[in-house]
Amino acid sequence: MKDKLLALKEDALTKVDNATEPKDLQNVRVEYLGKKGPITEVLRGMGQLPAEERPVIGQLANDIRSDIEAALQEKESELAAKQLEAQLAEEKIDVTLPGRPVTTGATHPLSAVIDDIENIFMGLGFKIAEGPEVEQDYYNFEALNLPKNHPARDMQDSFYITDEILLRTHTSPVQVRTMEAMKGEVPVKIICPGKVFRRDDDDATHSHQFMQIEGLYVDRGVSMSDLKGILLTFAKEMFGEDQQIRLRPSFFPFTEPSAEVDISCILCHGEGCRVCKHTGWIEILGSGMVHPRVLEMAGYDPKEYSGFAFGMGVERIAMLKYGVDDIRHFYTNDQRFIKQFQRL
Numbered sequence: 517m518k519d520k521l522l523a524l525k526e527d528a529l530t531k532v533d534n535a536t537e538p539k540d541l542q543n544v545r546v547e548y549l550g551k552k553g554p555i556t557e558v559l560r561g562m563g564q565l566p567a568e569e570r571p572v573i574g575q576l577a578n579d580i581r582s583d584i585e586a587a588l589q590e591k592e593s594e595l596a597a598k599q600l601e602a603q604l605a606e607e608k609i610d611v612t613l614p615g616r617p618v619t620t621g622a623t624h625p626l627s628a629v630i631d632d633i634e635n636i637f638m639g640l641g642f643k644i645a646e647g648p649e650v651e652q653d654y655y656n657f658e659a660l661n662l663p664k665n666h667p668a669r670d671m672q673d674s675f676y677i678t679d680e681i682l683l684r685t686h687t688s689p690v691q692v693r694t695m696e697a698m699k700g701e702v703p704v705k706i707i708c709p710g711k712v713f714r715r716d717d718d719d720a721t722h723s724h725q726f727m728q729i730e731g732l733y734v735d736r737g738v739s740m741s742d743l744k745g746i747l748l749t750f751a752k753e754m755f756g757e758d759q760q761i762r763l764r765p766s767f768f769p770f771t772e773p774s775a776e777v778d779i780s781c782i783l784c785h786g787e788g789c790r791v792c793k794h795t796g797w798i799e800i801l802g803s804g805m806v807h808p809r810v811l812e813m814a815g816y817d818p819k820e821y822s823g824f825a826f827g828m829g830v831e832r833i834a835m836l837k838y839g840v841d842d843i844r845h846f847y848t849n850d851q852r853f854i855k856q857f858q859r860l
């Protein structure tokens with residue numbers, strides 16, 4: 517009996533020793549210490565033993581039981597520790613890996629230039645006015661003294677949706693809309709930024725869609741010298757204190773007289789170079805005194821009020837300011853290009 521018990525202990529301890537998973541230990545526990553296990557069986561058969569042997573065998577069986585239990589528990593914690601170690605090794609974070617870069621968005625160069633232009637004119641007392649990109653023929657042309665079939669419409673050939681509705685070719689219609697809404701009140705002192713559309717070839721300096729900022733100032737006694745003063749201030753703030761401007765006679769149906777405005781070449785400062793085609797001047801915008809008919813149609817008596825207007829292409833200003841040689845860079849959104857203009 518005693519030998520049998522000792523052999524059982526030996527077997528059980530070897531199995532505990534060889535166990536590699538918690539499941540193996542559970543099997544040993546059931547096999548040796550369970551209700552149907554050999555030790556329980558021995559204890560059950562004690563009745564047949566001589567009386568003096570019973571306490572000895574009983575004691576031995578109990579000792580073996582607790583020895584096996586102790587071995588099981590020890591092995592259990594050993595396996596648990598090993599498993600934890602393996603898990604930690606596997607899930608270890610490699611803190612030496614470089615982090616994934618967090619990229620922040622940035623203002624698009626055109627938006628940045630619009631912000632700059634807006635800030636300059638707001639500083640001069642102008643308010644910002646916006647209007648629809650899909651516009652009525654009346655506001656885009658007729659109210660600007662460009663009746664149907666007027667040859668000057670050719671300069672701004674456009675995308676028509678119906679005979680009466682088109683994608684606006686300039687932001688001048690916003691000026692008309694604003695005057696109408698103000699019902700004869702003065703001063704009207706606004707700038708109108710926004711997208712415009714023309715049927716144009718797409719090349720390095722032309723695009724079928726671009727951005728404009730136009731300005732309008734209507735009040736009593738507004739003169740051409742106000743126009744010149746405002747635009748000179750703008751040129752200096754945008755391109756530098758030493759900027760000069762010059763006005764050249766021109767034609768627009770909605771202004772009379774009209775003038776193209778040049779700034780002194782930002783590259784050669786007037787000496788003459790390739791960029792200014794050796795003239796020392798670069799054209800940046802169109803302007804003029806608001807045509808009496810335009811004032812009249814919008815409800816302002818041209819005998820009492822006068823005004824000036826101007827319009828510039830945002831891309832052109834941005835190209836000059838940053839030395840960009842192709843307008844298409846602004847639209848293709850190549851990160852290598854865009855990133856050069858990031859402002860914080």
Ligand code: PHE
Pocket residue numbers: 685686687688730768771802803804825826827828
């Ligand atoms: N609307 C004109 C254009 O888009 C620009 C302009 C505005 C000219 C105001 C004169 C006065 O070509």
